[in-house]
Amino acid sequence: MGFYDYSVTDAQGNEFSMDNFKGKVVLVVNTATGCGFTPHYKDIEAMYEQYHDQGFEVLDIPCNQFAGQTPGTDEEIHEFCQLHYNTQFPQMKKSDVNGENQLPLYKFLKEQKGFEGFGKGPAALAMNVMLKKIDKDYKNNPDIKWNFTKFLVDREGNVVERYEPTADLKKISERIGTLI
Numbered sequence: 221m222g223f224y225d226y227s228v229t230d231a232q233g234n235e236f237s238m239d240n241f242k243g244k245v246v247l248v249v250n251t252a253t254g255c256g257f258t259p260h261y262k263d264i265e266a267m268y269e270q271y272h273d274q275g276f277e278v279l280d281i282p283c284n285q286f287a288g289q290t291p292g293t294d295e296e297i298h299e300f301c302q303l304h305y306n307t308q309f310p311q312m313k314k315s316d317v318n319g320e321n322q323l324p325l326y327k328f329l330k331e332q333k334g335f336e337g338f339g340k341g342p343a344a345l346a347m348n349v350m351l352k353k354i355d356k357d358y359k360n361n362p363d364i365k366w367n368f369t370k371f372l373v374d375r376e377g378n379v380v381e382r383y384e385p386t387a388d389l390k391k392i393s394e395r396i397g398t399l400i
Contacts, residue, residue, distance in 0.1 A: 223377035226325040228281065229313040231294040236312065238325065241277055243375050245399045247392075248279040248329060250317045252289040252367035253300045260368045261305035263389040267396060268309050274400040275375065278309035283317050286367050290314060317364045326364065329371045333382035334362035343386040374399050 223246075227237040238246075247267070252258060268278050282297045284290040290297065294313055301307040317326040337359070338344035351358040351365055358365060368385040372395060380399070383392055 221328065223325075223328070223373055223379065226323075226328060228279070228315065228323055228325055231298055231311050231313055233313070236310075238279075238377075241279075241373070242377070244275045244277050245271070245375055245396060246277045246279055246373040247396065248281070248325075248371040248373065250281050250283040250326075250364055250367060250369055251301075251311075252283065252286065253297055254289040254291065255286070255367040257366070257368040257385045258289075260385070260389065261301060261307060263393070265305055265307050265309070267389075267393050268307075270393070271396055271400055272308075276396060276400060280307070280309055280311045281317065281323070282311060282314040283364075283367065284314060285316055285318055285364075289367060317369075329379055329382075330362035330364070332379035333371060335359065335365060335384070336382070338365075338384050338386045341386065347384070347386055372396065372399070 224239045224242055227235050230236045249264065264278055268276065282290050297314065298311050301311065316322045338347045347366065366385050370383040370392065371379055372381040374380050381395060
């Protein structure tokens, strides 16, 4: 199966097929409203505004699996994002990205691009220290490690990049620009 064969549930409870994204560049991101990385919404919205008319989409999947940082209903999450970040891209239903209840789409994404590390810098060091306490073997499995992990999918449905939450958002935007 490929990217376009999967579907998720939108915040209104309707099935949303990845087939809707055929021919578009897509950034798939598991989000949270109460995380230190929540301000990523601002940059993701800026990317959306910059590239949307050229065929770029964001698939926003709120997830509460990381320190309970996405409390509230789907409606409350949506209201938070609109109020604080004026997001225009659609949000899906709050869902799991790891474990037995993970979305099949996330199983596929992680099979395509596994974990390769957090990079360098203070945020990367902090993530490494924190995750060692949670899972000593975290470096050796493809699981999503934290909120705002991003997968970039090209116009043909290929998963071309995985970005951890510590990745430079400017570099992500530049990479999107190469795919548009």
